[in-house]
Amino acid sequence: MVEKQKRKSIPVLPWMRSPVDVSLFEECPLEILPSLDPRLKAALQNMGISSLFPVQLAVWQEAIGPGSFERDLCINSPTGSGKTLAYALPIVQMLSSRTVKCLRALVVLPTRDLALQVKEVFAAIAPAVGLSVGLAVGQSSIADEIAGLIKRPKLEAGICYDPEDFSVQLQSSVDILVATPGRLMDHINFTKGFTLQHLCYLVIDETDRLLRESYQSWLPTVLQLTHVDDENIIFPSYTSLPCSAGFLKTIRRFGIERGFKGACYPRFSKMVLSATLTQDPGKLAQLDLHRPLFLTTGKRRYKLPEKLESYMTICESKLKPLYLVALLQSLGGEKCIVFTSSVESTHRLCTLLNFFDDLQLKIKEYSGLQRQSLRSKTLNAFRGGEIQVLVSSDAMTRGMDVEGVRNVINYDMPAFIKTYIHRAGRTARAGQSGRCFTLLSKDGVRRFKKLLQKADNDSCPEHSLPSSSIELLQPTYVSALEKLKEKVESERSRKSTIMSSRVGKRKDTNSNEKS
Numbered sequence: 001m002v003e004k005q006k007r008k009s010i011p012v013l014p015w016m017r018s019p020v021d022v023s024l025f026e027e028c029p030l031e032i033l034p035s036l037d038p039r040l041k042a043a044l045q046n047m048g049i050s051s052l053f054p055v056q057l058a059v060w061q062e063a064i065g066p067g068s069f070e071r072d073l074c075i076n077s078p079t080g081s082g083k084t085l086a087y088a089l090p091i092v093q094m095l096s097s098r099t100v101k102c103l104r105a106l107v108v109l110p111t112r113d114l115a116l117q118v119k120e121v122f123a124a125i126a127p128a129v130g131l132s133v134g135l136a137v138g139q140s141s142i143a144d145e146i147a148g149l150i151k152r153p154k155l156e157a158g159i160c161y162d163p164e165d166f167s168v169q170l171q172s173s174v175d176i177l178v179a180t181p182g183r184l185m186d187h188i189n190f191t192k193g194f195t196l197q198h199l200c201y202l203v204i205d206e207t208d209r210l211l212r213e214s215y216q217s218w219l220p221t222v223l224q225l226t227h228v229d230d231e232n233i234i235f236p237s238y239t240s241l242p243c244s245a246g247f248l249k250t251i252r253r254f255g256i257e258r259g260f261k262g263a264c265y266p267r268f269s270k271m272v273l274s275a276t277l278t279q280d281p282g283k284l285a286q287l288d289l290h291r292p293l294f295l296t297t298g299k300r301r302y303k304l305p306e307k308l309e310s311y312m313t314i315c316e317s318k319l320k321p322l323y324l325v326a327l328l329q330s331l332g333g334e335k336c337i338v339f340t341s342s343v344e345s346t347h348r349l350c351t352l353l354n355f356f357d358d359l360q361l362k363i364k365e366y367s368g369l370q371r372q373s374l375r376s377k378t379l380n381a382f383r384g385g386e387i388q389v390l391v392s393s394d395a396m397t398r399g400m401d402v403e404g405v406r407n408v409i410n411y412d413m414p415a416f417i418k419t420y421i422h423r424a425g426r427t428a429r430a431g432q433s434g435r436c437f438t439l440l441s442k443d444g445v446r447r448f449k450k451l452l453q454k455a456d457n458d459s460c461p462e463h464s465l466p467s468s469s470i471e472l473l474q475p476t477y478v479s480a481l482e483k484l485k486e487k488v489e490s491e492r493s494r495k496s497t498i499m500s501s502r503v504g505k506r507k508d509t510n511s512n513e514k515s
């Protein structure tokens with residue numbers, strides 16, 4: 001009760017009370033988009049893009065032209081509304097006139113798959129204006145990653161590059177870096193020549209998710225490294241920071257920017273984005289925003305995509321797997337993501353579904369329990385259409401953009417509206433239609449309806465399935481459950497064998513060391 005009152009009483013920051021309403025914007029054909037570099041126009045057309053979405057136009061107006069990036073931008077826009085290009089396009093256009101290559105834009109995302117996806121968007125437009133994009137996500141070895149990010153000096157024949165030699169000037173190979181916080185911190189702390197000193201743009205995508213986790217204080221570190229210290233502009237002392245190499249200094253020029261006397265120029269600009277942007281002043285304060293401008297869609301805090309239809313499928317808890325199978329059958333092989341509440345239930349459910357021989361669908365799991373390489377392989381197969389159903393934990397909830405996902409199924413009801421928004425948002429993207437089904441017991445209906453009201457959704461009809469189809473599945477279900485039990489047993493014993501052999505090995509090593 002006290003907690004509830006506390007939550008309600010959090011004040012909204014004054015700048016959030018007078019936002020730019022993105023719903024008042026319309027799509028803008030590239031032909032009439034002011035100031036667009038023709039090379040970027042051609043690159044966009046190659047991507048099949050002929051007009052900018054409303055949020056992209058709204059950001060473009062703030063970012064390009066006379067008032068360019070005067071204020072930091074806080075963007076709250078529904079899933080699938082095109083937030084990636086909303087920041088990628090103006091950044092690339094603004095950097096297109098740069099003469100010296102150095103790291104000027106940093107985009108931080110919470111997961112590796114998301115970072116890869118965003119890198120692809122930059123990679124589709126940046127080369128058109130001579131810019132390079134790098135990735136720091138730990139996909140390859142740190143040495144390979146460094147080789148892609150830092151240019152090695154050209155030395156005379158016979159002389160070897162000595163990485164310990166500080167007199168050697170190292171340069172960035174990339175203008176734009178897309179990173180996850182962990183790998184970003186590795187480069188900040190240990191990669192020689194890696195510097196944020198020239199950074200002009202910082203994008204924090206999925207901000208509310210990134211603010212929840214501190215990952216070795218990545219945010220304060222980045223903000224500190226990019227902070228302009230007018231007392232000591234050439235060699236600020238960041239003695240509290242772990243980097244010892246002395247590369248970390250901000251040398252962006254000082255100047256008088258319109259309306260911001262004393263601010264550096266070009267101003268270091270931030271863009272923070274989410275479909276569920278936090279309004280918590282305490283959390284927003286961590287971002288150290290400069291005269292922030294809030295862009296949001298409509299009056300409500302949360303908004304679902306226009307063409308998303310939400311449905312409830314009510315069933316007894318113990319029959320849920322049967323209803324899921326019947327629902328998947330009725331969807332006739334359309335691409336679908338099934339969300340569960342944990343990595344364990346993802347694994348169990350996926351295994352069970354694969355024992356339903358009549359289900360003529362390729363079904364795979366995607367969860368944080370799996371190795372990254374396996375996850376990426378599964379995702380590619382899903383993208384390519386070789387897999388029709390992905391059973392996923394919340395690892396897939398945010399940001400992932402897979403074309404042609406027509407349906408999302410909440411096998412387990414999400415506990416929070418934010419989770420519902422991000423899960424449902426894997427469909428009905430880019431103005432397409434999509435459906436989100438939630439399997440519920442009768443007891444859960446009231447709670448679920450209340451949850452949806454937070455997203456201004458009063459329409460959630462029941463989607464019922466014929467009882468005959470459920471009955472028909474009963475015999476297969478019984479045998480599938482048996483097989484599942486056996487599989488779980490065999491996995492458990494395999495795991496314990498591996499564990500005990502590891503313990504045995506450790507004991508051997510210890511006794512060898514002692515002897």
Ligand SMILES: Nc1ncnc2c1ncn2[C@@H]1O[C@H](COP(=O)(O)OP(=O)(O)OP(=O)(O)O)[C@@H](O)[C@H]1O
Nearest residue numbers: 049051052053079080081082083084275399401430
């Ligand atoms: N102007 C455009 N015209 C056509 N398609 C577009 C345009 N802009 C973006 N898209 C497509 O829309 C889809 C959604 O874009 P994006 O992933 O950026 O959405 P998002 O708002 O970041 O969603 P989420 O909140 O789920 O991360 C992508 O497939 C992208 O290629």
